[in-house]
């Protein structure tokens with residue numbers, strides 16, 4: 001049944017702490033247009049296993065996470081359910097599959113709507129970030145447990161960033177209008193972690209097109225904090241990212257001896 005062994009488990013929560021149940025919503029309904037023609041991105045293979053399975057395992061690998069809600073491409077929800085049934089996951093982790101929407105924002109909302117009572121912390125994790133290490137997941141959960149309403153893993157930028165005016169016509173040069181201070185900029189990743197009530201309110205209130213869930217919480221005027229992100233939590237977006245993801249996975253398998 002299983003194509004490879006279960007990943008190692010992360011530490012249990014600190015003793016003496018009240019149990020706060022954590023669920024992860026995985027938006028996986030995107031087409032993956034920037035990756036090029038083929039199956040929906042989440043269903044494409046990485047090391048012989050669908051990217052989505054890696055992403056689900058990355059969440060289930062954290063002992064904090066007891067439910068994963070997968071938001072599937074609308075036409076493929078049945079296939080996704082069968083796929084997940086056919087791959088090994090820790091027994092402590094329940095998995096639900098719901099159909100997604102036209103935008104990432106809508107897909108996350110559908111995942112939230114499907115979340116049963118009893119989960120007070122919610123992670124939102126892109127299926128397109130299949131290789132996030134468990135330590136990053138645990139750091140996000142820990143920061144929410146410590147009282148933050150919204151937490152994002154973040155990394156400093158390697159490149160200098162320019163703000164531009166849109167080109168007058170496709171292919172024309174873009175006028176540069178500013179060079180933001182890079183030392184104060186961060187590239188943010190997922191999983192992003194939230195106090196459930198805050199995330200639900202953000203999704204009920206914010207109607208602007210926002211590219212991440214923490215951005216929606218910012219629109220409510222609430223604080224968002226960062227924890228250190230990880231290079232291997234990169235998003236598989238373009239074909240070269242898939243080459244890098246295969247290389248990272250191959251190195252892990254070599255290090256793990258299988």
Ligand SMILES: Nc1ccn([C@@H]2O[C@H](COP(=O)(O)OP(=O)(O)OP(=O)(O)O)[C@@H](O)[C@H]2O)c(=O)n1
Pocket residue numbers: 026027028029030031032033034035041042071100101102103104105107108125126127128129235236237
């Ligand atoms: N309607 C959508 C669009 C995106 N996503 C999910 O949001 C995550 C981040 O999106 P991105 O990497 O941009 O994926 P795609 O939208 O599939 O990529 P593209 O823009 O290249 O089509 C992915 O896990 C993707 O499956 C989703 O659940 N529902």
Ligand SMILES: C[C@](O)(CO)[C@H](O)COP(=O)(O)O
Pocket residue numbers: 104126187188189190211212213235
């Ligand atoms: C949520 C996210 O992964 C944080 O970096 C990112 O904003 C998703 O963006 P995309 O436009 O869906 O690629």
